[in-house]
Amino acid sequence: MAETPHLYLVDGSAYIFRAYHRLPPLTDPEGTPVGAVYGYTTMLWKLADDLHKADGPTHLAVILDKSSRSFRNEIYDKYKANRPPPPEDLVPQFPLIRDATRAFSLPCIEEPDVEADDMIASYAREAQRQGWNVTIVSSDKDLMQLVGEQDGARIDMLDTMKNARIYIEEVEEKFGVPPEKVGDVLALMGDSVDNIPGIFGVGPKTASRLIAEHGGLTAALDAAEGMKKSKLKERLLEYRADAELSRVLVTLREDCGLPVSLDDMKLDQVPSEPLAAFLGKHGFSSLLKRLEAGNGSPSRTTDLDPAKRDTAGAPANAAGNRQPLPDFPAVDRSTYECVQTLDRLEAWAERAQAARLVAVDTETSSLDCMQCDLVGISLALGANDACYIPLGHGGSDMFAEKPVQIDKAAALKALAPLLANDAVLKVFHNGKYDLNVLARNGVAVSPVDDTMIISFDLDAGRQLDGIGGGHGMDELAERHLGHTCLTFKELCGTGRKAIPFGEVPLDKATEYAAEDADVTWRLYQQLKPRLATEGGTKIYERVDRPLVPVVAQMERHGIKVDRARLARLSEEFAGETARLEKEIHAIAGTEFTVGSPKQLGEVLFVTLGYKGGKKGKSGQYSTDQSVLERLSGEGAPIAAKILEWRQLAKLKSTYTDALQEAINPQTGRVHTSYSLVGAQTGRLSSTDPNLQNIPIRTEIGRQIREAFVAEEGHVLLAADYSQIELRLAAHMADVPSLKEAFAQGEDIHARTAIEMFGEVNRDTRGRAKTINFAILYGISRWGLGGRLGVEADEAQAMIDTYFQRFPGIQKYIVRTLEEVRERGYSETLFGRKTWFPRIGSKNQAERQGSERAAINAPIQGTSADIIKRAMVRMMPALQEAGLGHVRMLLQVHDELVFELPEADVAAASAVIERVMAGAAEPAVSLDVPLGVDIGTGTSWGAAH
DNA sequence: GAAATCACG
């Protein structure tokens, strides 16, 4: 039986607009911009490659817009009237799209006075009538009207950038209605890009709600009469004609003449000419190589093994860097060597020594670098010049033959001189992990570079739609090398069937492990030069790079916790929650899961009938702290009990239970893992467990801090910056009165209260404090009003007063936003960049969110830079003072925690205070002093 | 896996 034909219709014009914004501004050898064309070419390549695969194309055609005029201009003269002209360097790429399509020997359809959407609709319906399946390669919302099935023939869509199929479910998810009603929704909401009016003031949410409720456009418009008085009702009545006109405009024509027959769209193997000529002309050399390697053409790939779906494509670089495409050969895992003799290992070490640069990666038995065993080490000296040295494979099955491998101690002894050699640079990806593993195996490593940190310092925050912004190796390989790495999952499986890396056969393990080193080496070549050209050298070399071994050591130190004390607290909390639960059930008159916000909402606002329940977008009542506090204030006895229950349940599950489990059996201490690339502003983050959110704000929670203790004869010392972010704001925004207040050591919130309200008392100081923080976070009158419990108008008046009193603040905000809009990133005093790709978004909420984050980032980020500088300098300074035995254990954003003999407190305090207070110098000289508060005690709680 | 909630600076 012949396979059912499957027609792919590519919406070419729409694609290149998206590709243009997503890809770097590449140019071909003649200087013609070809970034979007490159993206388009790789997309066609992939589609052609899918010939005869499940759901792949048997027929393929590209539809282009010849002109933007159509029948719609006849009935509505303003149709698409306010479209901005396309970007200058996109214009010369339009004709190249046609060239690219012809290069693939594919039909390219463009008709005068017919829009691509209508042509696509006409072809799709015709194919469907003949019983074919159709996939429209586009993400245009207008085309979603076509999705669905008729007589077993289906039309779906494919968004190649997000690699997502769009079918009925996805359409319903987006519009809240089935595809056939999408036109009705579009008619109500309009489209500012195409200048379709819709109903003024009605957006996608309201539009889909109305259509879903009333079943259709006419019914929704008719229903307006019967609605209660509202803005919406008035508008539906007033703009009815606009909506009806819009309905016609958004309707796709399905009866266009078809200039090419469906049969002529049959997809065959793509002939290598004229494709090769086209690729050569525009400098797409990696694709050209691939074409030659593949004996002539893409398509007809029967190789579905994901391990072999290697690509040699150029980078689809979301990060928007302007580097040339990398000139490396495609990753070829068959070139990797499995090193199984000491002779071979020594040969590699010698070559690494000569090369002066080696990428290194370790493989281990688990993700916990404080507990795992070392299973192997891989090295890379160049592209496809990599090896894997297995050291701990086999062993779980005593009867199976153990693979041949070098003795671990002997191998480490052979590698140690190389790893410690100052003249040989060791490049890692997330080196902190490997440093800890190697340190636990008695091997020190220096000097170190880290491609994960480099990526972060270049591209923090740079993620765009559908493209991750992370700094993981697999993601960076895709983004910068166009290469898909083997995944750990593919190798070891997942869930219950997962096997440890040590049980992976050596040939497979070599492919995976050596690839990681190979990719790290390539990423280093690609990313390191960008630091210099993009201004990242300072922050990388002076702050983040030297921080890696410092943080690694802090993690290895860990901190002692008093297990018995935590266990007692757990029991106490368990008893209390059980008691509260009974009381809550008694008041409610029903047994329910107190921990389920869903059930709780029903109990509060239905069973017990309390008023003022608000449902969020998921249709669930909100029962968060603010709601429960309001209810409690209004005299609901159950609310206070629930609040108390919540607090205790949280403390038990997140802290007293979890921390006991986090104690490392080998060291008896808790070792967190800090991420140096977790927070876009440059802060660290802490996981497994998170030691940056241990309770302190409530008395009951503070007991948990008492369980973090010092060793016998030692104390914990906590040193924290006082009001560092406000101090930095005073400096950066240049506010004389605030700077003076800090210089005088005044209470800053009290000073603000005097400036704002003329007097200071508990109330005005509290308000001033709230306003001060609001400023740091990017303010809105609604947000401030909500916090202060006043109307937005009143909040706005306060903001105005604040800006009047401290005009520098407003100037800072305006200047910062202008700069971010212009350059795309914000910058700290030390030159750390954070990117804000959504700062120009048309979506107001999204844009304003970016704006608030952009106002905050330089302040939060500068504070992060300062404490990082202090951390880097801390141990050398202590050592110089004969205090090298003092251990730095924790960092909590503006606080450092140390462990030291009680006798050394005075001497260490002096050094710590000096290093922290002077951490900005000499790179930056602040107009405000940095205050440091220090406390000591046998527990962390007592040190505050 | 998402959503809701809450712990921290």
Added chain:
DNA sequence: GACGTACGTGATTTCC
């Protein structure tokens, strides 16, 4: 006033 209301995080729970 379409949307939602302060910045940055991570962990746990319930529920689909």
